Amino acid sequence: MSSQKSETSHYLDTASMLGLETMRFSTKRRIEGTFSGRHVARRQGGAGQYIDSREYSPGDDLRRLDWPAMGRTGRAYVRLYQDETNLSCLLTIDASGSMYFGARSKFDDRGSKLEWTKYFATAMTHLIALGRDQVGMSVAAEHGLQFIAPAAAPRQIRILQHEIAGLVASGRTQLGESLDDSFLRMRRRGVMMVISDFLVQPLDDVLRGMRKFRARGWETIAVHLVHPDEEVLPKGVAFRFSGMEGEPNVDCRPGDIRNVYQQRFSQHCAHVRDGLLGAGCDYRRFSTATPYLDAVRQFLVPRRG
Amino acid sequence: MSFLNPLAILIGAVGLSLPLVVHWLTKPRPTPLPLSTIWFVHEAIRQRRSRHRLRDLLVLLLRMLAIALIALAIARPMMRRDVVIDTSNSQINVARVLIVDVSQSMAAGRGGRQPLERARSIADKYISSDQDLVVGVVFAAARPEVVFQQLSSNFSALRQSIRNVATLPQSADAMAAINQAAVWLGETDDQMKRELVVISDFQRSDWGAVRFDALPSDTKIQLESVALTGPDNLAVLAVRTPDRISAGEPFQCEVELGNFSALERPIRCRLKLGQLNKTIEKTLPPGQSTVTFPVEIASTGWQSGSVELDSAADDLPADDIRPLAIEVSPAAKVILLSGQNPQARPSSSYYLTRAIQQISGDLADARMSPQKFSLDRARSADALVLDHPGRLERGLLKRLADLMRRGTGMIYFVSELADGVNLSGLQQELGAGMQMPVRFVPPARGRPRRDLAIAEISRRERPFEVFGDALDLALAPLRFGGGLATELTDQSLQDRILGSLTDQSAWLTMTDCGGGRLAIVNADLEQSNLAVQPAFLPLVGELVGSVLPAGGSGSETTCGLPMVRLLPSDISIEDDIVARPDEDWPTIASGYGSWEASGSGMVWNWAAPPERGVYEAVLDGRPRFKVAVTTPASESDLSSLQSGSLIAQGQSKDRIGFRDTGDQRENKDRWWNWLLVACVLGLVCEICTLRIFRT
Structure with a gap:
């Protein structure tokens, strides 16, 4: 997949990403960053770029009074500056058992949704770090929630990519709990990107968590990952399907239920899409058949700043 | 119900498990596969599982049904009541009577095999030396014939007699054969099991009225039919x-x-x-x-x-x-016996003399006076006509009665009271041999008999049937007078009153008397206009014809039935008479009956003519009498009785069985065809089920 692997993660193919490095990840929302950056900050004033003046009102900081304008007009105006700050992006990755679907074997996750997620998330951390923005990670897994606070330091990024590479999918989906946990940890506005297959019952916990971020002014992005083999049942006479998140086994003939299954899956995808869009999320659905670089490109083109 | 191939039932029972085995063997072995969206599969299966289970169950049942039906079809079920006699049980004392039909219909054959041959092989199975058994064999013909006079265990002789028996040109007296069986079975010990086996084609004419009531109530009856299919x-x-x-x-x-x-x-x-x-x-x-x-x-x-x-x-x-x-x-010779003056014209005797001369063609010798009665002349006549004979002496009446017994016909025109007395005397002479339907009595005072018209006649009988449609036209102008009033006798045969007048008196009666016949016309021709009407001559001619002694087809008898024939009157017991077959027919070893003298003359008595043919009584090298011995016409109709009607004649349905072992068997047992049709329908249903439940 890559001819030149990074030192920290073999999921990072910098050579393939050279074309994408010019496209910086940005957001149109006003965010709250720790340092100065190229993103529009929510706060106005300070030493940012002048954008406008307005009449003075009591209580305004007298340091921002436009004295030359007052001298010319005799009326007090206050100069307004737009601060620019850095972006803080939190990647929430679903590491439930269902993300392992498509893997070659129990110990080889190649072809699985998790592998695709690792490539995609590694690429995103790389691109975000190139823009001097902070990126962190929250992993939703049954065995425990993992949280790495957003940071921009190269060392921090390597640690992050290392953690991504070491992700293991197992257990039931804990996406709702992970979002709640991240919401409590994150104080400043930023970008929340959830990468999941959203095979979670019920979906309401996830939507509620997304709405909380959205209510705080975060930009929420939902990357809905689908494996092609999930959309249709495999061809064959009979299968014993085993659940990947602890569900009981099922013996069946795919031919008997193929149509109904496809209907149910389509209904589920439509439900996820409607729910996330209703929660104010930027909804993106990708198939693992789509190369992750294409997905990154499709994602960045409308956002490049 | 029984099965022709019972082994097929066993094979079918094993075969019933075949769909189960196939279902189990072809049940797909599921391939393990992890699936992230398994709860969609759960939901889909919940929705479809009951439907698919129903489909699988239906298909499995239909396949099992198809195999069961095929097995039944091969087993060839026979739904009719079949066998009630078990020939394999050798532990029980059994008294068994076999009735083998040897009537002519058993000789009907197709393809070179007769029903009697099949009957022989069936009968052989019922005579088994393995059983503690006594057997009687009755051959059912016009008279039942037995091999031994009692039940016997001499099986070899019984088998040999059955092998040697041949059909007879006779009908079968089924009731006589059953009665013989009833006698034998009734004489057996009550500890013995009683069985009757009837092997026949069960021809409708012979067996239609048969009943089994005479048999002991515990008798098992097995009917074995060897009838042909669709007799032609x-x-x-x-x-x-x-x-x-x-x-x-x-x-x-x-x-x-x-x-x-x-x-x-x-x-x-x-x-x-x-x-x-x-x-x-x-x-x-x-x-x-x-x-x-x-x-x-x-x-x-x-x-x-x-x-x-x-x-x-x-x-x-x-x-x-x-x-x-x-x-x-x-040509018939008729003599008028009248006491009237032959020269008196017109008179009733004159009219009758002229009519008789026209009929017999004998112009000279047609009349005789009672006072000059000649027995030889009377014997030479075929018929006598009596008109105004006056009061006849008893001796003459006796001779007249004797002539009638021998077959001489008589027409009596009743015109006066003496005629009634003569008829009464004639009846006394003939005794029970003459039963007149009416008695002649003097007419009631003040009710003279004149201008009487015909009220009722038997149109279809002689002498009226010859007139056909012209009868009414011929009889309408007739008016009668004279004669006597009539009263019905106690044992009157009213159908022998062929015509009556408007005063309700009988006009014409016909009575059989021994070998002859007496016609009585109750009218005086002198007081009637009959003699001058066109109908007179044909009416007298027909009357003479109806009283003449019968010939022609009267000399026919039936094979197997007793024959008694009166020989011509001129043959006596002293004559050296010989019976023999006609030249075209074979001789019979058992003889041709015997000669016996009776009051009427010589009688040919033959108890049971065994073969058909023409047989003759020869005297002095000249045949004096011939008789044709024929087979009953009813034997030609080969249609046989259905099992149901025969079984219904048994007192208890459990004790009678009917088995068709003739060539009808193949055609009647059509159940297997319907089973195969049902099997095909089952397979069609399976296809429909698969289409209805298709995914």
Whole structure:
């Protein structure tokens, strides 16, 4: 997949990403960053770029009074500056058992949704770090929630990519709990990107968590990952399907239920899409058949700043 | 219900597990596969599982049903009541009677095999030396014949007698055979098991009225049918000739033919009678038909021959020929016995004399006075006409009665009271041999008998039937007077009153008296206008014809039934008379009966003529009497009874079984066809089920 692997993660193919490095990840929302950056900050004033003046009102900081304008007009105006700050992006990755679907074997996750997620998330951390923005990670897994606070330091990024590479999918989906946990940890506005297959019952916990971020002014992005083999049942006479998140086994003939299954899956995808869009999320659905670089490109083109 | 191939049931039972095994073997082994969206599969299966389970169950049941039906079809079920006698149980004392039908219909064969041959093989199975068994064998013919006079364990002799038995040209007296079996079975010990086996074609005419009531109530009855399927038989059923055939007088010989098949059949019917040989070709429709041969024989005496039917081979060739014997008589001689003056004109005797001369052609010797009664002249006459004879002496009445017993016909014109007395005396002489329907009494005072018209007549009987549609026109102008009033006798045969007058008195009666016949006309021709009407001559002619002694087809008897025939009156017991077959027919080893003298003359008594043919009584090398021995026409109709009607005649349904071992068996047991149809329908249902539940 890559001819030149990074030192920290073999999921990072910098050579393939050279074309994408010019496209910086940005957001149109006003965010709250720790340092100065190229993103529009929510706060106005300070030493940012002048954008406008307005009449003075009591209580305004007298340091921002436009004295030359007052001298010319005799009326007090206050100069307004737009601060620019850095972006803080939190990647929430679903590491439930269902993300392992498509893997070659129990110990080889190649072809699985998790592998695709690792490539995609590694690429995103790389691109975000190139823009001097902070990126962190929250992993939703049954065995425990993992949280790495957003940071921009190269060392921090390597640690992050290392953690991504070491992700293991197992257990039931804990996406709702992970979002709640991240919401409590994150104080400043930023970008929340959830990468999941959203095979979670019920979906309401996830939507509620997304709405909380959205209510705080975060930009929420939902990357809905689908494996092609999930959309249709495999061809064959009979299968014993085993659940990947602890569900009981099922013996069946795919031919008997193929149509109904496809209907149910389509209904589920439509439900996820409607729910996330209703929660104010930027909804993106990708198939693992789509190369992750294409997905990154499709994602960045409308956002490049 | 029983099965022709019971082994197929066992194989079918094993085969029933085949769909289960196939279902288990072809049940797909599921491939393990992890699936992230398994709860969609759960939901889909919840929605579809009951439907698919129903489909699988239906398909499995239909397949099992198909195999069961195929097994049943191969097993060939027979739904009819079949066997009630177990021949394999050797532990029980059994008294068994076998009735084997040997009537002529058992000779009907197709493809070279007769029902009697099948009957032999069936009977052989019921005579088994393995059982503690006594057996009686009855051959059912016109008279039942037994092998031994009691039940026997001499099985070899019984088998040999069955092997040697042949069909007889007779019908079977089924009730007589069953009664014989009832006697044997009734004499057996109560500890013994009683069984009756009847092997026959169960021809409708022989077995239609049979009942098993005479048998002991615990008798098991096994009916073994060897009947043919769809019998296809042509036969000569009867030959009819006039009662009296006169030499030189043309007559019609009617031959009744039977076509007991469903199709028209071309035939050629040939009449051979003495030197006469005539043939008629015709297409015979199903049912009974009549062909008529116009015949005229110039010479008098007995004539014999046959009627033969030439056609393609039918089931029973034996009934395609029928022997025939007729007597050709000279012209009838009639004598008027009257006390009137022959010169008195007009008088009733004058009218009758003229009429008799016209009828017999004898112009000189037609009249005789009671006072000058000659027995020889009277014996030479075929019929006597009595008109105004006056009061007859007892001796004369006795002679007249004797003549009537021997076959001389008599017409009595009752015109006065003396005639009533004469008839009463004649009845006393004849005794029970004469039963007049009416008694003649003097007319009531003040009610003179004149201008009486005919009120009722029997149109279809002689002498009226010859008038046909002109009868009313001929009789309407007739007015009668004289005669006597009549009263019905206690044992009156009212159907012998052929005509009555408007005063309710009998006008014409007909009475059989021994070998002769008496016609009584209750009217005085002098006081009636009958003698001057056009109907007079034909009416007298028909009256004479109706009282003449019968000949022609009267000399026919049936095989197997007793024959008693009165020989001509001039033969006495001292004559050296010989009986023999006619030249065209074979001799019979058992003889031709015996001669016996009776009050009426010599009688030919033959207890049971065994073979058909023409047999004659010969005196001085000249045949004096011939008789045609024929087979009963009912034997030609080979249609057999259905099992249901026979079983219904048994007192208990559990004790009677009917098994068809004839060639009908193959055709009647059609259940297997329907089972195969049901099997195909089951497979169609399976396809429909799969289409309805298709995914």
